[in-house]
Amino acid sequence: MNRIDRLSAILIQLQSKKVVRALEIAERFDISLRTVYRDIRALEEAGVPIGAEAGVGYFMMEGYNLPPVKFSKDEAGAILMATKLAEKQTDVSIRNNLNDALFKIRSALKVEEKDYLESIENNIEVIHSPQTINADFPNHFLADIQSALANKKVINFDYYSNYNDAFTNRDVEPMSLCYYSRNWHLVGYCRLRNDLRDFRSDRIMKLRVTETSFDPARHEDYKGYLDTIVRGTDLIEVNVRFDAKVSRYIQESRYFMGFIESEVHDDYVDMKFMTSDLNIFARWLLQFTTAAKVISPSLLEDKVIEFFQEGLAAYSQVEAK
Structure with a gap:
C-alpha cells in the first residue's frame, strides 16, 4: 500500500x-x-x-466528516460473504439489523460494484445444519444483549436448564457474547448464583434490559472463566486409527468431535481428539465399523463394544419377531 x-x-x-x-x-x-x-x-x-x-x-475533532466512503469490488465481495455467514449464525434480531445495513451499503456502491455483487450472490452459500426451532424460545435477544453490554446494564430473563428441566429467573451483569459449539453464549455475573455463569442464548426467554447499571471492573476475571469454559476442564484425550480411505471423508466432521492433530501413514491415519463425552464419541465411531480402531483410552473401546452389542441385541429381537 x-x-x-x-x-x-x-x-x-x-x-x-x-x-x-x-x-x-x-x-x-x-x-x-x-x-x-x-x-x-x-x-x-x-x-x-x-x-x-x-x-x-x-x-x-467534533464536526469533521469525511466524504461518503467508497467500496472496491473486493471489499463489496467480502461484505457479501460476511453477510452470508451472519445469516446462518446469528438470531432474528441481528439478521433484521444486518439486512437493513446491507441495503444502505448497497445503495452507496457504484454501478460496477453492484453488478459484481449480483453476479456472484447466487453462487455463494453457507450450508448450515438445520436446527430444531422451539416456539417457546423466541431467539431474538442478541441485539438486546449487545445493547446491555455497551451500556453496562443488568439484564433480566428466564433461563431454561437441561439438568432439572425447569426455568429460573436471573438478573445478570453481561460481560461477553461469544460463539462456540455452534451456539451464541452470554457470559455474565449471575446475581442469583453470586458467580460467573455461561448462558446459551437459545435457552433464554422474556429478556429485558433493566435501568440498573453495574461496574464491569468487578469481574475482570471473566476472561479466564470464559477460557476455561471453551477449552474445557474435564476433556479426555482420545486416539483413534482410521483406514486411509475412510479418513478423507471425515476432514470436516472430525472438528465437531474435538480433533487436535493427525499422523499420516501409508494405509492408516492416527488422529488425536479431546472430548468431554465418551458416550457421544463412541456412538460417532460406530458408523466406521472396522475402519476405525480405538487406540486409547480403553474405556472408549469398552463403550463402543457396549453400544454395538446393544444394537445387535435390538436387531436380533426384531428378526426373532
Missing part, C-alpha cells in the same frame, strides 16, 4: 472509533510507531483536525 492510500485508510480508521491508539494503526498497516507519528503529522498539515491525548490515542 502506498502512502497516499495509507493516509486515507488511517483517516477512515480514526473516524471508526472514539479514540484510536497509535499501536492499533501500526499493527493494522505493519508499520513502525515512528511512521504512524509522521503520517498523523502529515494529515494535520493537510488540515485534518486530529486531537491527541497523551497515553491514550488519537481522535477526530
Whole structure:
C-alpha cells in the first residue's frame, strides 16, 4: 500500500472509533510507531483536525466528516460473504439489523460494484445444519444483549436448564457474547448464583434490559472463566486409527468431535481428539465399523463394544419377531 492510500485508510480508521491508539494503526498497516507519528503529522498539515491525548490515542475533532466512503469490488465481495455467514449464525434480531445495513451499503456502491455483487450472490452459500426451532424460545435477544453490554446494564430473563428441566429467573451483569459449539453464549455475573455463569442464548426467554447499571471492573476475571469454559476442564484425550480411505471423508466432521492433530501413514491415519463425552464419541465411531480402531483410552473401546452389542441385541429381537 502506498502512502497516499495509507493516509486515507488511517483517516477512515480514526473516524471508526472514539479514540484510536497509535499501536492499533501500526499493527493494522505493519508499520513502525515512528511512521504512524509522521503520517498523523502529515494529515494535520493537510488540515485534518486530529486531537491527541497523551497515553491514550488519537481522535477526530467534533464536526469533521469525511466524504461518503467508497467500496472496491473486493471489499463489496467480502461484505457479501460476511453477510452470508451472519445469516446462518446469528438470531432474528441481528439478521433484521444486518439486512437493513446491507441495503444502505448497497445503495452507496457504484454501478460496477453492484453488478459484481449480483453476479456472484447466487453462487455463494453457507450450508448450515438445520436446527430444531422451539416456539417457546423466541431467539431474538442478541441485539438486546449487545445493547446491555455497551451500556453496562443488568439484564433480566428466564433461563431454561437441561439438568432439572425447569426455568429460573436471573438478573445478570453481561460481560461477553461469544460463539462456540455452534451456539451464541452470554457470559455474565449471575446475581442469583453470586458467580460467573455461561448462558446459551437459545435457552433464554422474556429478556429485558433493566435501568440498573453495574461496574464491569468487578469481574475482570471473566476472561479466564470464559477460557476455561471453551477449552474445557474435564476433556479426555482420545486416539483413534482410521483406514486411509475412510479418513478423507471425515476432514470436516472430525472438528465437531474435538480433533487436535493427525499422523499420516501409508494405509492408516492416527488422529488425536479431546472430548468431554465418551458416550457421544463412541456412538460417532460406530458408523466406521472396522475402519476405525480405538487406540486409547480403553474405556472408549469398552463403550463402543457396549453400544454395538446393544444394537445387535435390538436387531436380533426384531428378526426373532
